């Protein structure tokens with residue numbers, strides 16, 4: 013028997029480990045082949061990174077390996093490289109196989125084996141068939157590796173014949189030419205012929221259904237996350253995404269029946285979180301049945317508790333029904349609208365099309381009518397974006413009435429996208445750095461020292477300084493508007509004084525930086541700036557550590573400020589009051605408005621419910637565009653009591669609950685006994701841990 017080891021290493025986040033779906037798929041297919049079953053023994057399957065699975069411990073668990081296969085992604089690349097090298101040093105005859113998205117795609121693998129001489133194969137694209145072929149070939153006395161489709165291999169694995177066909181491939185799909193090579197250099201890369209995409213996903217085995225995951229999870233100490241695929245492939249070609257390659261443009265679907273049985277398994281085995289790897293969920297009519305089934309299983313058995321997917325981009329109407337089902341079952345937090353940018357030149361540069369503003373506002377209206385929370389996603393660092401266009405984009409989203417949440421993510425330059433090519437980098441004069449993965453909510457001491465990500469931090473239209481300044485704007489938009497601390501004030505000023513959000517927040521930024529009356533805010537901006545500089549110069553992880561709350565734990569920049577506001581609330585709002593002098597509003601109104609604002613964002617030191625009376629009808633004015641009236645209004649303000657446990661509150665409202673605006677209290681107007689106004693319905697069930 014030959015020993016085989018599989019690696020699909022992921023971090024354990026919030027006590028949850030991800031089931032190794034990819035290696036599960038490729039191994040499941042191998043198990044359909046008698047010859048493999050008879051000759052190979054799966055002696056180790058490593059799928060989460062913890063103390064027990066440290067590099068040293070893992071190495072001790074390997075003995076006499078014949079094949080070691082790694083699923084390689086940006087989050088485990090350096091780790092895989094380190095352990096692969098160690099294995100090859102000790103067992104030079106063991107085959108080291110790399111698959112996944114981080115190794116170079118077929119047309120970019122030139123030179124790879126000079127840098128990584130301990131690797132034997134890069135498997136390009138879908139791995140099921142290729143991996144099976146490698147294992148079969150490995151049983152022969154004189155394997156002919158060249159015959160295996162869809163790989164890059166080093167010259168040392170080729171037969172010493174006089175000449176070899178060197179194949180040139182485009183898009184990972186087409187042979188565009190071949191070249192006779194006389195002398196084989198052992199570390200040169202040779203491409204084998206491309207492997208066609210799998211046509212019949214429906215007939216491929218599933219690791220959920222053939223028992224291999226049942227064995228794997230025995231004794232696992234963590235809660236589980238699982239992946240399903242309701243389609244594979246994506247017709248779009250966004251330049252920042254690996255899936256945008258031509259290879260994956262055709263969409264393939266598994267049988268609905270198979271997906272149902274997988275959901276049964278996930279439910280029975282109490283899998284907490286399900287990721288759907290579909291890049292456009294809602295695009296196919298069967299997706300409704302799948303949604304209904306998953307919701308039914310959650311209702312009957314409690315699992316899977318949560319579901320997450322990428323929604324179809326151009327089927328706005330169709331997805332409402334599906335998203336609503338998940339939302340009402342407490343499985344998802346509403347609808348994500350992945351805009352990425354609102355700047356036309358940027359959208360052109362990244363080959364992305366959004367709906368126009370008119371349509372977007374129509375959809376937002378529909379989502380609101382359907383009582384379905386939605387939030388937008390934007391990426392900071394895309395080509396052709398300027399500081400101004402980015403700020404305008406975020407403020408436009410506010411003008412469209414989206415006050416629930418915006419996710420603003422830094423741009424990771426993934427190696428197999430155009431961001432990994434010199435031409436694209438040159439064309440847009442992109443500034444690329446290698447730094448820590450863009451994750452907060454990690455213990456800095458435990459931050460794995462291995463992985464780094466390439467990030468874009470500037471371009472020909474956004475200097476490095478502008479990038480940093482835009483990141484500071486991100487911070488202000490997030491803590492002030494989307495974590496709520498000035499949101500009602502900004503919305504009031506927008507209504508009452510017809511002042512745009514852009515004007516409000518650029519003035520607020522100016523106040524934070526330059527006003528003599530800004531002390532708390534000046535300190536916050538300076539601390540944020542300092543932490544950003546450390547991250548952007550690759551000297552430390554992303555985020556800010558507040559040792560007083562939890563030592564070594566990195567919060568997002570805006571969360572750190574939110575936490576500090578709780579501790580210095582009166583000082584913060586005194587500074588906000590000074591800032592509001594700009595707008596020439598009666599002091600009596602300002603004082604009342606500040607009280608309203610202060611009371612309606614959950615404070616972990618408050619005891620809820622609160623009964624509060626204001627002199628003005630702010631709630632009606634801000635939420636329903638009513639005219640401002642001086643009229644005593646009493647409200648019942650409800651929220652979860654945190655008994656001053658700042659970490660717990662921070663975790664639940666700033667982190668897990670941010671997409672459902674969990675920072676906002678629920679308000680009831682108790683003057684109108686029959687009417688209930690909800691600022692935001694907070695459903696703790698739908699808190700999401702990312």
Ligand code: B12
Pocket residue numbers: 022023030033034035037038081082083084085086087109110111112113114135137138139140142143239241245252253254255287288289290291424426427428450
């Ligand atoms: C679900 C998902 C997530 C989930 C869970 C991911 C997980 N860890 O399982 C969440 C939301 C957490 C997530 C987060 C992130 N993700 Co993600 N995610 C996906 C998504 C949509 C599906 C992944 C999946 O399971 N696909 C189904 C499997 C079967 O397909 P596959 O991975 O391609 O595997 C096949 C082949 O690659 C090959 N193969 C894979 N491994 C191996 C190994 C061997 C030995 C062989 C032979 C073959 C082989 O065979 C497989 C079967 O055919 C993909 C996009 C996509 N549609 O694939 C992005 C993707 C994987 N994510 C990506 C990224 C960048 C991220 C983030 C870093 C984003 C960020 N900046 O925050 C984070 C980091 C997460 C982390 N673990 O630390 C990139 C990865 C690119 C890269 N070079 O690594 C992808 C490809 C999307 C993209 N933008 O291009 N993600």
Ligand code: SF4
Pocket residue numbers: 246247248249250253254255256291322325
């Ligand atoms: S970002 Fe989404 S829509 Fe664009 S290519 Fe990637 S998976 Fe497809």
